[in-house]
Amino acid sequence: MKSPSELSRVAFYTPATGATTTHGIHVFHCPDTVGIVAKLSECIASRGGNIHCVDVFVPDNKPVFYSRSVFLFDPARWPKDALEKDFQNLAKFFNAKKSVVRVPDLDPKYKIAVLASKQDHCLVDLLYRWQEGRLPVDISCVISNHNRASNTHVIRFLERHGIPYYYLPTTLGNKHEEEILNLVEDTDFLVLARYMQILSGRFLEAYGKDVINIHHGLLPSFKGGHPSKQAYDAGVKLIGATTHFVTEELDGGPIIEQMVESVSHRDTLESFVQKSENLEKQCLARAIKSYCELRVLHYESNKTVVF
């Protein structure tokens, strides 16, 4: 290690000073080895980037590395293509399984499609947050297997904001997965907002990107249908909601976020459902926000790191 005098002789990093200073987010996942943070941060600093936030995680029992860095930089000095190239080089060097850099203020917003069924409390809540600017996404379309009258609040809202709404009446024999794939193929990820159809493994593989689901139960308890009724019948004193990535295994994908609320003998099935709906809205919104901020990373086969 260099002494202070030696340090001062090093051509020191010059900070970003441009008027177009903005922040970038970089997430990285690779086999662990010595020097990853050093090289990532040296790359950023050499371009005048000022790191404001770093989260690094290496599990005790496994030589894998996860990081999320947020840095301030001047795109005039470190343009998009150079930014991406630099991180690609690092990704190659470290054999990274994942290396993503995003500049929220410059990059296009994440494009999502939202799938819903009859219960639309989660959909409505997402739309309200989106309208408030709290959900930094573009909503490509809303797909529903429940038929809504055209004068309902949701339909009106979507019309007013120019968001296409598609009614695809699923049946036992037809899940309309082809149509859905066509409608969503240019999205960055999917949100199942109490969408009550199971997407097949074929769909998931064809879509190829992340699908986030809100399950109205505290997984791994109460998988499948009517989790509120399952919970009610089980006599639990806490009910919950779970946001998770969708895999072929029903309600089995990696968990992102969970929330609970108390119930007692005084709760009816109806109040179980109402309390659950309140949790579902918050749980789904939080998970989506975290995901958009690149805080959510797949970890092992069925877990997540949520920075």
Add this chain to the structure above:
Amino acid sequence: MKSPSELSRVAFYTPATGATTTHGIHVFHCPDTVGIVAKLSECIASRGGNIHCVDVFVPDNKPVFYSRSVFLFDPARWPKDALEKDFQNLAKFFNAKKSVVRVPDLDPKYKIAVLASKQDHCLVDLLYRWQEGRLPVDISCVISNHNRASNTHVIRFLERHGIPYYYLPTTLGNKHEEEILNLVEDTDFLVLARYMQILSGRFLEAYGKDVINIHHGLLPSFKGGHPSKQAYDAGVKLIGATTHFVTEELDGGPIIEQMVESVSHRDTLESFVQKSENLEKQCLARAIKSYCELRVLHYESNKTVVF
């Protein structure tokens, strides 16, 4: 209904004024019908009892009645045998499935036995609370299937307080259920404080009274062994503890109390266990306190009312 003038002509209840005023707790469970609260409260009032607290619960969908009343009364005026007779009469009248009256300051404390294994955090916590006067029970004995050295904190504590300690080394072939039954037959209920043996249906039937267990998982998730590891492997973001009545079905009995805490990718199996232990202590202690205050009633086949 009588008019105010008529009411005043009625010989009105005279309050308890004796120096020995104390409080009684009555719990009642019977098929629902009109007039139960009227008769229970009229009985109490006719004896000068002053009701301070009543909880009544009749589920929407089932004609069953549960109540818990706390009343101030003068034992000089309403002695124990009359108190019990009066409530017995009401119990017969309403075909009650359960009618219990307790006078905490006069009746003997509940007598319990505590069963433990190697992990003694719950046992130690109960003993400390008991010593502080926060656990209104008499501890008849502590039974363990783990061999503790005689100079450990727990053994010393039990010796100092004159609480017998029995080491019964269970094996696959011998659960010592006969010995345990003998040791605990005069107790009012049993507490399994992380006792890692399954009590057989035969034991439960022979014992015949309530057995309360702390399960270090959020039931119905993670039944059985190593729930912390099950939770860790499942990638949950919330872990919990559950206190429940023991039935023949492993970890399946009616739930009394549940508590949760957050976990994240940063938690190791060790911290899962530590967080769980913190929850278990609180969850078990709360359930036992509620039980001693007659707040916990069996409800349907697998639930509880906890007033």
Add this chain to the structure above:
Amino acid sequence: MKSPSELSRVAFYTPATGATTTHGIHVFHCPDTVGIVAKLSECIASRGGNIHCVDVFVPDNKPVFYSRSVFLFDPARWPKDALEKDFQNLAKFFNAKKSVVRVPDLDPKYKIAVLASKQDHCLVDLLYRWQEGRLPVDISCVISNHNRASNTHVIRFLERHGIPYYYLPTTLGNKHEEEILNLVEDTDFLVLARYMQILSGRFLEAYGKDVINIHHGLLPSFKGGHPSKQAYDAGVKLIGATTHFVTEELDGGPIIEQMVESVSHRDTLESFVQKSENLEKQCLARAIKSYCELRVLHYESNKTVVF
């Protein structure tokens, strides 16, 4: 106390059997004495009313009585005027400070006015719950001191549902309290949904009924303006919201409900505000629902009983 045989000889209460069976809620607050529960429940039973829920509370240190009873009855057998008369008689008999009976399915809904300012997240949340049938009130009008464009979501919603909206631009010199009084005089209670004007003691006295406010801070911390900033500057690790009755003392009235959420050094003032808004919506909605169900009673000078 009568023996079972004596009990059976009593002309026993006959249950309500009419097809128009509905439920009534009665709350009662009077000086404590022996026999109140007996007389209340005997009154209900004598009319065939079946008590489904009772909460009684008499504080340890003060001879005051609070109860809330829910009972099923047949209005054909116990009509409105008799119902009210019977409870009035009991109220006179016991010198009750409060005796209210409501039959939610038959009585007119509570009529409320909602006052809001610029931040409308609470208003929007209430309107959505109201539309969903979760807020059992009639919204007489919405009054705002913030000027909203006519094409905003809120204004459209109110128009569509025929709810009058009044913009009263308050200034230092003019709070428009006279106009507000006129607009709200026929309401049952007022809801201040982040209404940023202080109602004067004169207004409160003239209005004479309950006013419920949501304060975006965990009282008694952070009274007054910008509680999120106050909390942010104070370096707290928990922020909260408080619903309370409004008195002349700013943010000093009896607390009804409080909720908290964690914050850390990573939270900015903006995220403090967002987390607070999420709490405010839930906290206000819960308090209003409890209030409509007659669960909230004034207790001592500055507290509440919330059954």
Add this chain to the structure above:
Amino acid sequence: MKSPSELSRVAFYTPATGATTTHGIHVFHCPDTVGIVAKLSECIASRGGNIHCVDVFVPDNKPVFYSRSVFLFDPARWPKDALEKDFQNLAKFFNAKKSVVRVPDLDPKYKIAVLASKQDHCLVDLLYRWQEGRLPVDISCVISNHNRASNTHVIRFLERHGIPYYYLPTTLGNKHEEEILNLVEDTDFLVLARYMQILSGRFLEAYGKDVINIHHGLLPSFKGGHPSKQAYDAGVKLIGATTHFVTEELDGGPIIEQMVESVSHRDTLESFVQKSENLEKQCLARAIKSYCELRVLHYESNKTVVF
């Protein structure tokens, strides 16, 4: 930024492989500038250290830098004196206000003194955790201004573990601050476990190191004495406990940790106190554990960063 081929030509960091691999924790606080993470991590990597965890925080509105890094290294390769020198050089280079490196498995444990008064639930809880190996400190002594009989559980425990216990009966005129200073001068920090005396500014300055206090109220509400009673009289629905650094301002120092629990009209002053005690134990223990893990840093004049 170098291309992959250039990167591979760089003499790459060689990992620590010694059998004595252990982990080190480094915390750093300095004026923000570009390149701090780069230099810190490069230093660690150049010595074969493998970073397992990094937390970096730079507030949006202030150019100050905080980091906490955990790295695996081989003391045979990077001995203590070199370790400290290297970080000192970096501290000088960046004008750090704080730079601390600890090697928990090799360095002496933190030495603390615990001050208590009559209520000893926090003291007992800390002693139990310490005995369980959950509190990685050496307890230099326990000082109390409450006179305990020699056969109490606490005194026995301290005797058995060879921890000196000093009874210093404080009066209005004499806080024994000189004696306390002498007894604690070689400690690393102090823990006030419900110590009911206010330490003077002179004491704090003379001691010069951190003093951690548990306040049995949710600051900034209910400063000073009897916060449970203050909360009870205020009619709150949530009570809490706060751990904070002690400053001259009574209960005003930077907050480290806060926890809450619900209360209702049914709670008496006694149950307020009991619930509070349960919170105090957990809140204090968590804060001390975080502090020992170097997670707690002073931030601005009255806040903390808690990684």
